[in-house]
Structures are given as C-alpha cells and as structure tokens.
Amino acid sequence: MKKALLQACALCVGASAVHAGGIDRSGQGINVIFEEGSVVQFRLGYTSPSVTGTMLGVDSGEVANNFFTPHLAYKRAINEKLDFALIYDEPFAADVSYGAGYPLSQNPIPGGRTDVLRAKADTDAITALLRYKFDGGFSAIGGLRIQRLSANVAVPAAAGYEVDADADTALGYVVGVAWEKPEIAARVALTYNSKISHDLSQTESLNPPPPAPGGFVASFDTNSEVVSPQSVNLDFQTGVAPKTLLFGSVRWVDWPQTVYDPPNYPPANPLVDYDDPTWTYSLGLGYQFNEQFSGAVTLGYEASTDEPVSNLGPTDGFWSIGLGGTYSLEKAKISAGVRYTDLGDAIADGAGPGARATFEGNSAWSVGFQITYALN
Template identity: 85%
Template structure:
C-alpha cells in the first residue's frame, strides 16, 4: 500500500512540475533512492503551455513552446544499509519564441537581418547517489551530479543581436539526510543541490550601423565566453499516513535564482540577457488513497509565490498555482502511474523597449501529463 500510494504521489507532484520558478523543470527529485530493493524507473512528462502578452498594443502570440520532460533512473541495494541510485533528468530549460511583429522582434538597423525574439536553453544531468542507513530510521545521502548546458538566444531589437553557446559540461554535488518510520509510512527528506558553474564558449553576432564603408546587412561576429551558474537549491519532502490507506505528502523547494546571470560581453551594457532578482519558494501538498490492492490515486495542490517584480521577456511569468491528479496500478513487479496537472501561471510585467514600453502578460496557463513505470528487479 505504501509504495503504490507513493508512486501516485510522486508522479502527480513531480513528473509534471513544469514552469516552477525561473526555468525549473524537473525539481531535481531523488525519491527513487527510497524504493525497496533494486528497481528501474522510466518517466516521461509533456507540457503544453499557453503564455501571451502585449507590448505597445502588439500581441505577442503564444511565446512558450511545448516540451517533454524525460526521467530515467536505476536503484540498487548493495546491502540492507547501503543503496545506490543513478538518475537522468533535464532539470532546467527554456523554449521561448515571439511573433515577428512583436516590438522586440524588430531590428532597428537598416538592412539588418530579420529574426524573432527567442531563447532556447537545455540542460541534461546525470546524478549518482549513495544512501547509508543508520539505526533509528535515519540515513545520509550524498553524490555527484554531472550536467551539460547549451543556449541559443536572439534579440533582434538589440541591433539584430544573437548568441549561440556550445554545450558545456560541469560538475556539482548533492547531500542530504532523511528519517523514516515505515509503520506509519512516515518520511522526511532534506536535500541540498549545489550550484553548477558552466564556462560557455559562444559566438555572438550583431548588425553594426551601416555607416560607409560599412555596407547594409553587415554582421559582426565575436568568439567569446561567459560563466553561467545553474542555481543551488534545497528540497524538503515529507509524507505520513494519516488514516487507514491514506497518505498525506508534500514538498518545499527553494531555488537561489539570483545566482543565475547570463551576460555575454557584447550584449548591450545596460542589461543582462538573464538576471533574476529574487529566489523562489515552491510548495506542494497532496493526499493519496488506496482504493484497492492494485489501484491507488492522489490529488496534489501546488503554489509558488510571485515576486511582483518586472521579469524578462524570455521568462514572462511570475508565480503559479496548480492542481494535479494521479493514479497507480500495481502488478506483480511493475507499477504503472499516470497523471495530469493544470497550472495557472501568474501575471507578469516584462521589461520593454524603454520607459512606458513594458509588456503585460496575463491569463496564462499550462497543461501537463505524465506516465511513469517502475519495475522491481528482485
């Protein structure tokens, strides 16, 4: 009962955790380390966001593209006290593209190249974890995370500016502690994810003003580098049985977004491409119930407080609330989970082309679905 309930809860709360603070996508969960015995796990989430706004009376269109969130993990029990887990996920990402008539998609340089305001950033991470169990239900968790990051951004309003960054791989770590009491399905786990610093090699390009002898359409190109940090974060996950066949669960996630600044040297000096003023706090709370020996379900509520500060056009939302439903069907060795989540994305004001030219984004949302399969190897 406890394992089936937990699978439904994890899927509902985690597999579709898109559009949390900044460009957070996976939530960097490590729940597989708490599975019994040795298991393999596959999860795939899909998110279809709808994000639009207006600047100077021009509609942006839906600027957020849909995306998949894959997760693959393996957990092995070396002994009764020592466990190992290997996790693949895509913790952060962005895929934004505006319409060609949007003010920031307009190149002010005569004869300059045409494009749209857009940004695409991808991360892939592999995390290796060890967990050692002590007496009294306590355990210690630690491991390494290797992460690969790439980025591609165009801001036509900045003289046709573009930057394309090569993939960079860097290393971070995870540490944590946990306490469990299986008799009442209770667990509390606190984990810290270190920041990861990437040194991006990149190509920047821009259209200079066509003053003779510079012909119209000239593109100036620069090979440069920038440091970009994926932020440190802390996850607090908890669960407990509250009645027969009933599980209460939740999480609190803090992400230190001000650590993440992307400021290529040839971007206009008055601003950075990516720069956050505030960290984010994301909360979830859910209730799971076992309807039969094979089937259990869960409902989860999520909330992230808004900063009420101007945001970037490359991430034009501020906070959210969500509701998710999930279910798990248990067989002999396999547990198959499915879930759906609706997210109401917070209204935001985005930086514009100057004073009085900010963009307003409102009425935005996202639908997410996910499927997860966990198979016991022993």
Template identity: 75%
Template sequence: MKKTLLQACALCVGATTVQAGGIDRSGQGINLIFEEGSVAQFRLGYTNPSVSGTMPGPPLGQPISSGDVAKSFFTPHLGYKTSLTEQLDFAIMYDQPYGADIAYADDYPLSTNPIPGGRTGILKATADTDAITALLRYKFEGGFSAIGGIRAQRVTASVTVPAAAGYQVDTDADIAFGYVVGVAWEKPEIAARVSLTYNSKISHDLSQTESVNPIPVPPIPVGTVATFDSSSEIETPQSVNLDFQTGVAPRTLLFGSVRWVDWTQLVYNPPNYPPTSNLVDYDDDTFTYSLGLGYQFSDEFSGAVTLGYESSIGDPVSNLGPTDGFWSIGVGGTYSFEKAKISGGVRYTDIGDATADGASGVTADFSGNSAWSVGVQLTYALD
C-alpha cells in the same frame, strides 16, 4: 501501507509544469533512492503552456500581441536503484532540470531590428540541460539516513534579440559537475518519511559565438554582421528540497514538499550584448510549495490529488521567461501488477500575471496564462 499509494503520490507531485522563471522543469527529486530492492524506472512528462502578452506599439500606442511565446516540451527521467548492502543503497538518475523554448511573434516590437538593412528574425531563446546524478544512501539506526552524490550537467543555449541591433548568441555545449547532500528519516509503520536535500550550484564556462549588426556608416556596408568568439561563465542555481509524507488514516497518506531555488545566482552577460543590462538575470529567489492527499482504493490501485503554489515576486521579469508565480492542481493514479507499477498524472497550472521589460522603457503585460501537463511512469522491480 502499500507502495502503490506512495507511487501515485510521487507521480502526482512530479508532473512537469511551468515553474520559477519558466525554466525549472524536473524539480531535482530523489524519491528513487527510497525504493525497495533493485528497480528500473522510466518517466516522461509533457507540458503544453499557453503564455502570451501585449506591449504598446505604434501607431498611437495600440497593443501588439506577443503571440503564444512558450512552446510545449517533454521532460524525460531514467533511473536505476539497487541495494549494495543492508545499510547502503545506490541510485543513478538522468533528468533535464532546466530548460527554455521561447519564441515571439515577428511583428512584436522586440522582434524588430532598428539597424537599417540589418538581418530580420524574432525574439527567441532555447536552453537545454541534461544531468546525470549518482547517489549513495547510508541507513543508520532509528530510521535515519545520510544521502550524498555527484551530478554531471551539460548546458547549451541560443538567444536572439533583434531589437538589440540584431544580436544573436549560440553557445557550445559545456559539461560541469556539482554535488547533492541530504538527510532523511523514516518510520515505515505509519508510512512516514522526511527528507532534506541540498543541490549545489554548478558553474559552466560557455564558449560561444556572438553576432550583431553594426550601424552602416561608411566604410561599413548595409547588412554587415559582426561576429565575435567569446566566453561567459554562468551558474545554474543552488536549491534545497524538503519532502515529507505520513499516514493520517487507514489507506490514506498526506504528503508535500517545499523547494527553494536561489535564482539570483543565474546571470548570463555575454561581453558583446549591446544593452548595458544582463541578457538573463533574476532579482529574487523562489519558494515552491505542494501539498497532497493519497488514498489506496485496493491492493492494486491508488490515487492522489495535489495542490501547488509559488508566490508572485511582483518585479518586472525577463522577456525570456515572462511568468511570475503559479498555483496548480493535479491528480494521479497507480496500478500495480506482478513486478511493475504504472503511474499516470495530469496537472493544470494557472500561471501568475507578469510584467516584462519592453522597448524604450515601455513594459509588456502578460496575464491570463496557463499550462496543462501530463506524465506517465513505469517502475519495474528487478529482484
């Protein structure tokens, strides 16, 4: 079975979209390590989400729109893979595994500072991660292999919550390390492969600057901003990826994946955040599923379709990620010529309805939301 078919399937599965908590972006896939010989790979995804909701506000409890809170984003991927020996492969990859870019309307209740004379702004958050992963794969007899590697990850974030006395926190960038381990089994005669990989949690010690408006009582003048240098420890979560594929008919491939992410490990609680609750936390982990079918139309061209699903948790979610589950459908194709393979994919995601915590015990309703994603990938053989 031609590699063009496998490539189309991989691209279709990997098209970027909104996922758990709105911040899981790359899926931390390792398919590059299974390429033959030496290759260089570039992939770029683009996602345009539409996420909005309403919260009752004055006067008379009339609904106030959040505006389109989720901003569009790109997800790059760069990789290089080579065979060191007949049994040992090496790959190095760059991706952005997690990210957030949320901004609410300026008249939304949580964008209003209750402190008289306090600074104005909007409820917003940005978070960026960059990761470089180096992997080794050792092949045993019988199609089995062991995978292991190290991941270096850089994290930075900025959050503004005007309703919490004009609170704002900006972190410095922090670099920390984690690891990847896994096993795989292959049977090339039927294009079969199963891989199971574990991504460790990564702990970051964030240096940060917090600021807030204190209540203006003498001798504190109106508009005073109190600033604090502090630190917080956060953990990006551990996760497990199960990927599988097999030929089911001539020129036809069945493939899929299951991804588990332990979101309960991700807690962000800056020491000077005014409310008693954490600034960011999650009550539940998530399972994300995909299943697809690919077909090789010719020696040069293959296509694939994939379905994705993540179940709804049902609990109130953070305003900094107001989504709860999704289903998706994507199509992709690959054209192969000489030493290059060019793949493209598009995906539609129906984002699950969510309830977010609001002001003074009032909740916000986010429903009818969706996202479109597109991706392009170039894989070039170097030998």
C-alpha cells in the same frame, strides 16, 4: 497501509508537474533512492503552455513552446545499509519564441538581418547517489551530478543580436538527510543541490550601427560563465488514516546566482538575470482504493515576486491542481497523472520606459506517465 502503492501515487502526480520559477523543469527529485529493493524507473512528462502578452499594443503570439520532461533512473540495494541510484533528468530548460511583429523582434538597423525574439536552452544531468542507513530510521545521502548546458538566444531589437553557445559539461554535488518510520509510511527528506558553473564558449553576432552597411554582421568568439542555481528540496509524507497518505514538498531555488551577460550584448543589463529566489510548495493526499489501485490529488503554489521579469521567461508565480493514479502489478507500478497550472500575471522588461510588456491570463496543461519495475 500499502506503503509502496501510496509512495508511487505521490510520485505519479509529481511526474506531471510544471515549475514556473525561472526555467525549472524537473525539480531535481531523488525519490527513487527510497524505493524498496532494486528497481528501474522511467518517467515522461509533457507540458503544453499557453503564454501570450502585449507590448505597445502588439500581441506577442504564443510565446512558450510545448516540451517534454524525461526521467530515467536505476536504484540498487547494495546491502541492508547501503543503496545506490543513478538518475538522468533535464533540470533546467527554456524554449520561447515571439511573433515577427513584436517590438523586440524588430531590428532597428536599416537593412539589418531579420529574426524573432527567441531563446532555447537545454540541460542534461546525470546524478550518482549513495544512501547510508543508520539506526532509528535516519539516513545520509550524497553524490555527484554531471551536467551539460547549451544555449541559443536572439534579440533582434538589440541591433540584430544573437549568441550561440556550445555545450559545456560541469560537475556539482548533492547532499541530504532523511528520516523514516515505515509503520506509518512517514518520511522526511532534506536535500541540497549545489550550484554548477559552466564556462560557455560562444559566438556572438550583431549588425553594427551606421555608418557600417546595414547588412553587415560583426561576429565575436567569446566566453561567459553561467551558473545553474543552488537549491534545497524538503519532501515529506505520512499516513494520516487507514489507506490514506498526506505528502508534500517545499523547494527553494537561488535564481539570483544565474546571470548570463555575454560581453558584446548591446544593452547595459545582462541578457539573463533574476532579482529574487523562488519558493515552490506542494501538498497532496493519496488514497489506496484496493490492493492494485491508488489515487491522489495535489495542489501546488509558487509565490509571485511582483518584480519585472524577462521576456525570455514571462510568468511570475503559479498555482496548480493535479490528479493521478497508480496501478500495481506483480513487479511493476504504472502511474499516470494530469495537472492544470494557472501561471501568474507578469510585467516584462520592454524596449524602454513605458514600453513594458504585460502577460495575463496564462496557463499550462501537463500529463505524465511513469513505470517502476522491480528487479528482485
């Protein structure tokens, strides 16, 4: 069995994944640390979601915007026992906007400023990892992650409210353990990603209610703490027949840690919060057709919480199917994949009791491309 080909095939399908849980984008994978020798790796995914809903009989329009998920990594084998990796990704993000007629896009203040319900949040992370190999196939993994977060949110129904948060950079860490048996292409890796706390400097603004003139905008410079959540990844693979690899993963994300509650946001509830963590599962099968080409199919699933969700993330669970392939050259492995995701139906918080939004029949298509180039 050609271990490298089948590993790359598993990576290919994962490269085009879309994670519905919260605002999860990259899955915070570290598989490059297991590549043989020294390599550089580039991956780019593109997702086109179709998410629509209705509130009080008004259509939301296409809510979720298309997005890219970049990944760049460098891995070096320092010696037979020690490996180093440097990884760039965008682990969490949001980009949603609603139609102008949607109830939450309407400013209730007469003559107040106009906008639409929208949210954009971005994170960039660089992770530096070390892996030390013990006897018996065991290894320990540890490192630091530096992360940059920025956000802008508008909720016109809350007195024309908008918050614009400057970018903040903060530090977290990654620890893990792994076990490998190369003879059967077996590997199990368990990694923990710490939460990262950001202290956001932000400008909040809104239209005060009458008797202030409707066009008057009050502005406040404030601070809020926002936490990107801790998570645990379990990744596994093993050969199950000649030229055949079974692989999969389990990911837990502690979303209740993520609360965004700017001090001047008019409603009593936070602008962003989550009731439940998410569990995301994937299972795939890869096959090596010849010395150059491998293919794989993978299934994904995330259980719904059956709780009301935010309009800024109006899906609840998903299932997915993906196809991918890898072509190997002398020093490069070139992978590509496509994935279809059926996004779970959701009930979103509304403008009051009986005014919740319903999101049904939504989906997403994703494609991904990856190249891994050997440096030695």
